[in-house]
Amino acid sequence: MKLYDLPASPNARRVRIFIAEKGLEIPSIAIDMTKGENKRPEYLAKNSLGKMPVLELDDGTCITESAAICRYLDDIHPEPPLLGRTPLERAQVEMWNRRMELEILVPLMQVFSHTHEMWKGVLTQVPEWGEVCRVNTLARLDWLDGEIAGRDYIVNDTYTVADITLQCALVLGKAVGVRAPGNLSNVGAWFERAAGRPTARA
Numbered sequence: 001m002k003l004y005d006l007p008a009s010p011n012a013r014r015v016r017i018f019i020a021e022k023g024l025e026i027p028s029i030a031i032d033m034t035k036g037e038n039k040r041p042e043y044l045a046k047n048s049l050g051k052m053p054v055l056e057l058d059d060g061t062c063i064t065e066s067a068a069i070c071r072y073l074d075d076i077h078p079e080p081p082l083l084g085r086t087p088l089e090r091a092q093v094e095m096w097n098r099r100m101e102l103e104i105l106v107p108l109m110q111v112f113s114h115t116h117e118m119w120k121g122v123l124t125q126v127p128e129w130g131e132v133c134r135v136n137t138l139a140r141l142d143w144l145d146g147e148i149a150g151r152d153y154i155v156n157d158t159y160t161v162a163d164i165t166l167q168c169a170l171v172l173g174k175a176v177g178v179r180a181p182g183n184l185s186n187v188g189a190w191f192e193r194a195a196g197r198p199t200a201r202a
């Protein structure tokens with residue numbers, strides 16, 4: 001197996017942390033977007049959207065989408081379980097992973113792509129939309145602070161892929177100037193806990 005990686009990417013980081021939490025070692029190849037490597041025919045043959053990450057299996061099959069890659073790795077390496085064990089836990093982890101992705105990570109990616117210099121001339125930026133996403137993300141962090149009160153991790157006090165998604169979203173948040181305000185003490189304590197894990201810098 002090989003991972004096509006983008007070191008600064010929140011989605012690639014989700015997979016890297018997942019791999020590290022599983023104790024796996026999967027060789028990776030960094031794709032340099034600034035050189036257009038992700039738009040070359042050989043990369044587009046692996047992911048026609050030109051995005052990272054991609055997990056390439058030994059027979060050449062390519063899996064894209066970080067959530068799908070994590071599911072595949074969990075199926076072939078079930079320990080430690082990062083997607084839940086029982087049907088109920090698996091539903092809860094999926095529910096929270098989707099919430100963290102759709103309500104926090106995706107809006108932060110929109111802030112990044114619509115306001116950051118790096119995307120100027122690459123896509124049509126609508127800075128006002130980026131600002132709407134910034135405000136919406138802060139509202140969601142306020143909501144999350146109430147939801148996780150009294151919990152060590154997002155689902156049932158057990159570290160799961162939902163924590164990984166939020167962790168990677170908040171790292172991107174820092175880079176685009178969206179930080180959980182100091183009064184959100186539950187989110188703050190949660191972040192310290194997640195960031196203190198040995199895999200956090202994978």
Ligand SMILES: N[C@@H](CCC(=O)N[C@@H](CS)C(=O)NCC(=O)O)C(=O)O
Binds near residue numbers: 011
């Ligand atoms: N839904 C995809 C998103 C992948 C994605 O957007 N990757 C970004 C980096 S975070 C990328 O490769 N962007 C390059 C581009 O759009 O040209 C996933 O979860 O893997």
